[in-house]
Amino acid sequence: MEPMAQVAIDTRWDGIAGIQRYSREVLPRLTTPWQSLGLDGDHLAPLDALRAVPRDRLLYSPGYNAFVRAKRQLVTLHDLIQLQTPWPGRAKYLAYYRLVVRPVVRRTGVVLTVSETSKALIDEWLDDDAVRVVNAGIGCSDAFRADVEPAPGDPYLMYVGNLRAHKNVEVVLDALGRVPDARLRMLLPAREHEQAELMAAERGISARVELLAGIDDAALARHYRGAAATVMPSTLEGFGLPALESVMTGTPVLFWRGCAAVAETVGDRGLAVENATDVEEWAGAIRSALASPRRVDPPASGYDWDATARTIDATLGELR
Template sequence: MSGLLVDDRYRGAHGIGRYAREVLGRLDRDWRGLELDGTPYSPFDAFRALPDLAAGSVVYSPGYGALVRAPRQVLTIHDLIQLESPWPGRAKFLAYYGGPVRRVVRRAGIVLTVSETSAEAIRRWLRDDAVDVVNAGNGCSAAFTPDGPREVASDPYVLFVGNVRAHKNLDVVLRALAVTSGIRLRAVVPAGESDQVRQAAERHGVEARVDVVSGVDDARLAELYRGAAATVMPSLLEGFGLPALESVASGTPVIHWAGCRAVAEIVDGHGPAMTDAHDAHEWAAAMTDAAASPRAVDPPRGTYDWDRTAGIVSATLARAGG
């Protein structure tokens, strides 16, 4: 095989899966899928056998899964959050990024990412000025607009979209909910994490006011954003923060922690910034204010566009020889 090959195993409703769907469908270059089995997220996948690739072939991955046997591979590293995970789990990520990922990136001489926050983190991690770190940005589905149906609820609710990983900081929202009244939480999480959210809500005594939602498409998610008093995004660290973008694009403010730079850049005044990521009373006050006085925010214009992102990715792959 020669030309541009794509590791097209990145699928799903999560951030990288959605990024892959939007970008791959817009590439202006002819490409073929590698047709690999298994998961690109396994460290052992990095050393797998590949189809017979010509020396000039370029492999593109819309995620961070390295393939060390590819002649040249361009990765999209969305963030380096895994390198901040707790011990001892962090050890395997340090080995994986320090080994296969760094090797692939340096050999390609180019790596893509989705925000300037992530670009700066990748440059610090690589410590190699010969590698061009390209911020291709991110896009937002056309479904996320203030116009359209909205969720109708008997009680005001705040919306959380994400997962239960520690850096998402869902716990502060549950603790805040416990010191409020008349407000519900709707948590959109992967189906496999639904029970964890319910159990956490039960520990905080708020299970009766937490609705867990999974498996929604963009149209349904947009309805949930529009119907919310606010979206809560208490993340401690993000490479981009897609739920924040989707929320403001839908006209709904975002309650967030000021110290999470990537999210703060996206929100850009379209929602209250908390000074303390873990102060449940500060979060509770912001949630109460949002429920008592709902307001719409103006969506960003022209900044986050999938066509623009796919164009930068296409141009970068052309430079890499794909």
């Protein structure tokens, strides 16, 4: 049997974006002795939360999946976006967070997150002074630098993300229809390309939309660097990593002012749109970005995967 001090980590969060990227960057940097929890199957399946897990060890998940039977589990809640999804889909998330996540977090007494925006929302949601919410922050790959070679091509805008409702992508596609010389490159999961092609065709802009998938950080950095601006029209975000990656390459971001997490990241390194769904306002922002391209200074500090890992190590150490 492993010693009780050993931390068991759910390593099933693995990929190139979002929480998957977070896990990929953080886990190799941890100095806390740990081993994989060794689970297979879909970590987001409805019954996964009921699985038998070791009770003699502290568990850690780089994402929001929690286990009802865990004696203590440190969870990373990147955001609470799922609690704001439309009905009836929201019902399952409300049940999961109330019956699984909140009890696990309260039992452990501490939870991790990635931004001050998310920290404030989680504090309000927990409504429990006995639970400490720790902003471990987030990092940015060294590939995203202002001196990278820009990708070639006519002036274009960059979008990185997916087509979920809170990403609010349709307003940018609609705005593109009103700016005849505007071009858009979209990095999307390959499974969403067919839907994106249909959305572009419906608006008559297929010839001006280029879809990307499966590129590495170095290639993505070049696409950011070559863009006149990155568009991030999200109405909800826990952090907004594409916004950070973009400004790190010196490329400004067009975003909705009301998305607090993105505004926190971008600051004055972009252009804030006042109305999330105003197509003409977005079209105006796009025209402005293309007519007067500018470079922005990347943040001097504060986004370091090593620092994030150190904060997680320290929190795990307090719990062991």
